Amino acid sequence: MQDKIEYGKTVGDVFVENPRMSVRGANVYYADKQAIHDVDLDIAKNQVIAMIGPSGCGKSTFLRCLNRMNDTIDICRVSGEFKLDQDNIYSKEIDVVPLRARVGIVFQKPNPFPKSIYDNVAYGPRIHGLAKNKVELDEIVENSLQKAGLFDEVKDRLHESGTGLSGGQQQRLCIARTIAVGPEVILMDEPCSALDPIATAKIENLIDELRENFTIVIVTHSMQQAARVSQRTAYFHMGHLIEVNDTEKVFTNPEHKLTEDYITGRFG
Amino acid sequence: MTTTSIFLCLALLGFGFYLLGRWRAMNASVISGKLHSLPSFHGAYVAMCMFVPVLVVIIAWLLYSGNSVDQQLLNAAPIEIQEAGQLDQTKYLYSIITPAVQGLEVSDSALAAQVTNFQELTKRNKLIRFILILLAAVLGGLWGLLKIKPDFRARNQFESGVKYLLMACSLIAILTTIGIVLSVLFESIRFFNKVPLHEFLFGTQWSPQIAIRADQVGSSGAFGVIPLVTGTLLIATLAMLVAAPIGLMAAIYLSEYASSRVRSVAKPMLEILAGIPTVVYGFFAALTVAPFLRNWGDSVGLTISSESALAAGVVMGVMIIPYVSSLSDDAINAVPNSLREGAYGLGSTKSETIKQVIFPAALPGIVSALLLAVSRAIGETMIVVMAAGLAANLTANPFESVTTITVQIVTLLVGDQEFDSPKTLAAFALGLSLFIVTLCLNIIALRVVRKYRERYD
Ligand SMILES: Nc1ncnc2c1ncn2[C@@H]1O[C@H](COP(=O)(O)OP(=O)(O)O)[C@@H](O)[C@H]1O
Ligand SMILES: [Mg+2]
Numbered sequence: 001m002q003d004k005i006e007y008g009k010t011v012g013d014v015f016v017e018n019p020r021m022s023v024r025g026a027n028v029y030y031a032d033k034q035a036i037h038d039v040d041l042d043i044a045k046n047q048v049i050a051m052i053g054p055s056g057c058g059k060s061t062f063l064r065c066l067n068r069m070n071d072t073i074d075i076c077r078v079s080g081e082f083k084l085d086q087d088n089i090y091s092k093e094i095d096v097v098p099l100r101a102r103v104g105i106v107f108q109k110p111n112p113f114p115k116s117i118y119d120n121v122a123y124g125p126r127i128h129g130l131a132k133n134k135v136e137l138d139e140i141v142e143n144s145l146q147k148a149g150l151f152d153e154v155k156d157r158l159h160e161s162g163t164g165l166s167g168g169q170q171q172r173l174c175i176a177r178t179i180a181v182g183p184e185v186i187l188m189d190e191p192c193s194a195l196d197p198i199a200t201a202k203i204e205n206l207i208d209e210l211r212e213n214f215t216i217v218i219v220t221h222s223m224q225q226a227a228r229v230s231q232r233t234a235y236f237h238m239g240h241l242i243e244v245n246d247t248e249k250v251f252t253n254p255e256h257k258l259t260e261d262y263i264t265g266r267f268g
Numbered sequence: 269m270t271t272t273s274i275f276l277c278l279a280l281l282g283f284g285f286y287l288l289g290r291w292r293a294m295n296a297s298v299i300s301g302k303l304h305s306l307p308s309f310h311g312a313y314v315a316m317c318m319f320v321p322v323l324v325v326i327i328a329w330l331l332y333s334g335n336s337v338d339q340q341l342l343n344a345a346p347i348e349i350q351e352a353g354q355l356d357q358t359k360y361l362y363s364i365i366t367p368a369v370q371g372l373e374v375s376d377s378a379l380a381a382q383v384t385n386f387q388e389l390t391k392r393n394k395l396i397r398f399i400l401i402l403l404a405a406v407l408g409g410l411w412g413l414l415k416i417k418p419d420f421r422a423r424n425q426f427e428s429g430v431k432y433l434l435m436a437c438s439l440i441a442i443l444t445t446i447g448i449v450l451s452v453l454f455e456s457i458r459f460f461n462k463v464p465l466h467e468f469l470f471g472t473q474w475s476p477q478i479a480i481r482a483d484q485v486g487s488s489g490a491f492g493v494i495p496l497v498t499g500t501l502l503i504a505t506l507a508m509l510v511a512a513p514i515g516l517m518a519a520i521y522l523s524e525y526a527s528s529r530v531r532s533v534a535k536p537m538l539e540i541l542a543g544i545p546t547v548v549y550g551f552f553a554a555l556t557v558a559p560f561l562r563n564w565g566d567s568v569g570l571t572i573s574s575e576s577a578l579a580a581g582v583v584m585g586v587m588i589i590p591y592v593s594s595l596s597d598d599a600i601n602a603v604p605n606s607l608r609e610g611a612y613g614l615g616s617t618k619s620e621t622i623k624q625v626i627f628p629a630a631l632p633g634i635v636s637a638l639l640l641a642v643s644r645a646i647g648e649t650m651i652v653v654m655a656a657g658l659a660a661n662l663t664a665n666p667f668e669s670v671t672t673i674t675v676q677i678v679t680l681l682v683g684d685q686e687f688d689s690p691k692t693l694a695a696f697a698l699g700l701s702l703f704i705v706t707l708c709l710n711i712i713a714l715r716v717v718r719k720y721r722e723r724y725d
Contacts, residue, residue: 069612099615101615109606111604123611123614177614181615
């Protein structure tokens with residue numbers, strides 16, 4: 001029998017001043033199995049924070065807690081304090097529908113609806129009643145596609161099916177769809193893992209531009225990607241948050257032995 | 269030798285040849301080195317060599333033996349039968365000798381002699397059959413044994429044997445279908461020789477009363493299919509009005525709202541509905557629903573006939589609910605979960621997600637479920653016979669009694685009929701029209717399903 005590893009406290013700067021989101025004492029269970037152990041983390045405004053770690057370490061689970069996507073999984077239980085600005089998102093007063101409009105999510109596999117490109121982007125504004133008329137809706141759609149860097153490629157075929165686009169275009173369409181609702185935070189779960197290098201580069205540039213207006217949390221299995229797009233990096237290991245630091249520091253001079261092992265490829 | 273004991277013998281023999289083949293192959297490998305195929309393949313090959321000739325003999329026997337017995341019986345029959353036409357000879361064989369053999373009636377001594385003759389013949393035939401089969405089996409098996417050598421490709425031979433076996437099975441299925449369709453087609457053509465096609469297709473009167481004797485009153489029939497078609501459509505529409513909304517919403521509840529525990533109980537329960545024999549639905553319709561509707565009609569001042577399209581349609585709708593719900597449930601479950609998550613991630617409520625994302629994505633599957641349910645409703649007979657009546661009224665009023673194509677087919681063929689009267693042949697024409705309608709519906713349904721598959725692969 002191997003001894004239970006003592007993970008201890010997270011090393012590095014867990015806290016930031018004036019965070020967009022803050023998490024305290026997060027524990028997540030799937031039935032009886034604990035997937036996240038007592039995690040504290042602040043997410044700073046207008047920054048990209050990357051979450052890295054070996055697969056199965058709980059990155060997606062943690063990310064999905066931030067907009068309560070885990071509510072859709074019956075066996076999943078979440079405890080701890082999750083704050084968006086001043087609101088505790090798991091409190092009874094908070095309705096999950098507007099919450100998910102404030103914290104959008106982009107998934108690993110592009111999942112455009114089998115509708116036209118226009119309707120894909122207009123979907124969110126429509127259900128949340130963001131546009132008073134057709135002109136406003138057109139504007140939102142165009143703006144969102146612009147911000148997602150897709151408008152020029154699709155402006156002549158807005159009414160063709162979104163599922164007919166290439167993988168990279170589909171993923172940018174999903175990003176546009178998320179932006180269209182006007183979120184404060186965008187969660188991304190390995191958004192490039194199903195894409196080729198060129199499409200990946202486009203999305204990485206996009207993430208960098210989006211930082212101006214949004215707070216972004218990105219899960220990635222590519223350390224190069226984390227290094228390229230993020231300002232802070234969090235390293236997860238077996239459901240524990242091991243280290244949080246500025247990205248540069250994590251990749252050049254990690255504080256924790258486990259982080260170093262992972263960065264240098266001795267683990268995972 | 270009874271059929272069962274022959275099959276038992278063959279099974280034992282087959283197993284024996286299998287063991288022999290395996291044993292021989294193992295021996296061969298001991299003497300001269302490596303085998304191309306595993307010993308069990310050699311065994312299987314030998315068993316296969318045994319069964320193929322047996323099959324050939326059995327088929328040949330089936331084709332030949334009946335005729336030969338008949339012929340020998342006729343040769344021994346009284347002279348006036350020998351000189352009669354084929355029809356009378358057949359009658360003689362099947363309505364005099366066969367009942368006599370079964371001990372029903374033996375009236376005179378000549379017939380008694382024929383019966384013993386028949387019994388002798390069949391006994392001898394059975395013995396010959398048994399010997400022939402056994403001979404084929406042993407020869408086939410020995411031939412297979414002889415072919416075993418270390419480098420014999422028993423595996424490949426056996427595998428291709430399996431392939432031909434499977435091919436034969438699917439061929440049988442296809443040929444039977446084609447055979448049925450063709451026979452219906454030819455009989456329909458005979459019908460259209462007696463009753464012109466346009467009269468059948470556009471006539472508004474259905475009363476297939478053909479006189480049995482030429483001088484009987486009302487000897488002319490009317491074969492207009494329109495009242496039957498409208499009756500069929502009326503009942504099918506009523507059934508779909510019940511089944512489509514209820515089935516669909518049940519499917520949505522089961523796949524999107526119900527917890528896995530509720531689902532595991534409710535889904536099989538719904539599917540049990542599909543297992544209730546339609547005749548049970550039929551008397552439920554005739555004895556419970558129809559009187560209830562009539563009384564209700566009386567109390568609100570509507571005249572509802574006691575055999576009404578409404579009763580049949582409603583009960584038929586209940587009957588097809590499980591088809592709609594089960595197939596739609598499958599279609600909804602086939603919508604990838606990522607679409608659901610995408611919609612929830614944008615802040616959709618459950619009903620928005622269902623209405624705007626899941627339902628449109630599952631629509632092709634749902635449409636095909638509905639089409640299959642329609643063809644089921646059109647083909648249903650029992651409920652209509654019992655609850656909607658036989659009167660071929662041309663009406664769109666669900667409170668009156670109507671009749672359907674399937675019901676008329678049944679009534680046309682029930683009882684003693686001349687086989688080539690227009691009345692009987694009309695059943696084939698009706699069958700053909702029904703077949704064409706349901707075929708079209710099924711083709712559309714399959715098309716839609718195929719398109720739907722392409723979308724998510
Ligand atoms: N829906 C689920 N049901 C049960 N266990 C799950 C579920 N999703 C994830 N897990 C478990 O939680 C742990 C963390 O998974 P995840 O967050 O997907 O890891 P990562 O995204 O870092 O690869 C894994 O051990 C996984 O098996
Ligand atoms: Mg993951």
